[in-house]
Amino acid sequence: MNGDQDLNNSSKNWGSLMGLQFFLFFILVVFAGCNPDDQEANGDSFDREAFLINTADNLIIPAYQDAVVAAEDLCSALYDGTLEEARAALKECSMKWQAAAPFDFGPAINRGLLTTTNTHPCDTTEIEEDILDGNLVPGLPTTLDRTGLPALDYLLHKGEWNADRLLHASYLAGYLHDELQAVLDSWVDGYRDDFVSRTGTDIGSGVGMMLNAFNRTYEGNVRKGKLGLPAGVFSFSGNPKPHVVEAYHAGDWSIExxxxxxxxxxxxxxxxxxVGLDDYLQFLGDVSYGTELDAEIKAQLAAAQAAVLTLEDPLSDFVVENQPAAIDVYSELQSLVILFKVDMMSALxxxxxxxxxDGD
Structure with missing residues (x-):
């Protein structure tokens, strides 16, 4: 009997020892899975500082510099040029703005630059009243659709061009220039260094702020504002809204x-x-969320750009007369939202x- 008991006790002790060994092995596996080297292999060792430096020095600051120069040229054209020269300068300023618009964070969002610069359609009735009474206060929520590029588009292309109209256009152009200059100054005078020092990926990091602004402006201001809304994608009736196209009054700038x-x-x-986002994804390796996603984004960028070139100005007419074709182009733009906002953000x-x- 005692022999059987000893045998049973030995078996239990051996089982306990094996259980302990298995537990220790499990703990080692878990810690191995948390190894910092493995995290680096999954992208944490990517040189985000180099990415942020390139973004600030070669994309953001030059975009604002070009926009400031274009706004200065617009002010000069209004001061001592012809109406046609002022229109050409406004078009150039509108083109340069496209490169600065995606960086709607930091100094730009603090000043509400995106909304004061390009809220369209503009309120033409209120603009006419502003010309008469001269009481406009730019930058207020109630005056966003009476300032910026859309208001200047209306002033320079509609109505009788006279001294009052010139004075009001010059005031709006001066305000636009000063706001752009203020944002540029903030970047140069210290925000640039703060931005590139935030090398994480969390909320408030340089990557986090930049990518959220990039996605938000592409989704809301490019895909939706420039084509989706005019094409009727977001209207309850499904009918196009030609009057909401960008540069509606110029007539032939919208697609450019x-x-x-x-x-x-x-x-x-x-x-x-x-160093760009493509390099960041490629760094993640030959996986679906790395090099494969990068290739898919590049292919869709090319497809979307080619689709845009199938549109015809005036876009306000095209969305009415060829609405299905306009919606097809919109679908190509929409495909990038999924790739940028869902897949890329998750991968990074x-x-x-x-x-x-709108449910995207």
Whole structure:
């Protein structure tokens, strides 16, 4: 009997020892899975500082510099040029704005630059009243659709060109220039260094702020604002809204501005001639969320840009007369939202901090 008991006790002790060994092995496996080297292999060792430096020095600051120069030229054309020269300067300023618009964070969002610069359609009735009474206060929520590029588009292309109209256009152009200059000064005078020092991917990091602004402006201002809304994609009736196209009063700039915005989107993704988002994804390796996603994004960028060039000005007429074709182009733009906002943000471990209202 005692022999059987000893045998049973030995078996239990051996089983306990094996259980302990298994437990220790499990703990080692778990810790191995948390190894910092493995995290680096999954992208944490990517040189985000180099990415942020390139973004700030070769994309953001030059975009604002070009926009400031274009606004200065517009002011000069209004001061001592002809109406046609002022229109040409306004078009150039609108084109340069497309490269700066995606960087709606930091100094830009603090000043509300995106909304004061390009809220369209403009309120033509209120603009006419502003010309008469001269009481406009730019930058207020109630005056966003009476300032910026859309208001200047209306002033320079509609109505009788006279001294009062010139005075009001000059005031709006001066305000636009000063706001652009203020944002540029903030970047140069210290925000640039703060931005590149935030090398994480969390909320408030340089990557986090930049990518959320990039996605939000592409989704809301490019895809939706420049084509989706005019094409009737977001109207309850499904009917097109031709009057909401960008540069509606100029008539023949809308597609060029959309094409320029798509070029800016591609340039930001590719990092210009430096370290870009494509390099970041490629660094993750030969996986579906790395090099494969990068290839898919590049292919869709090319498809979307080619689709945009099938549109015809005036875009306000095209969305009415060829609505199905316009919606097809919109679908190509929409495909990039999924790739950028869902797939890329997930792959890079960046949280989406903004909300849209159209279910994308």
């Amino acid at each position: 501005l959309l094409d320029e915005a798509m070029s800016a989107t591609e340039r930001i993704y590719m990092g210009g001639d430096g 471990g960046v949280i989406v901090t903004y909300q849209d209202t």
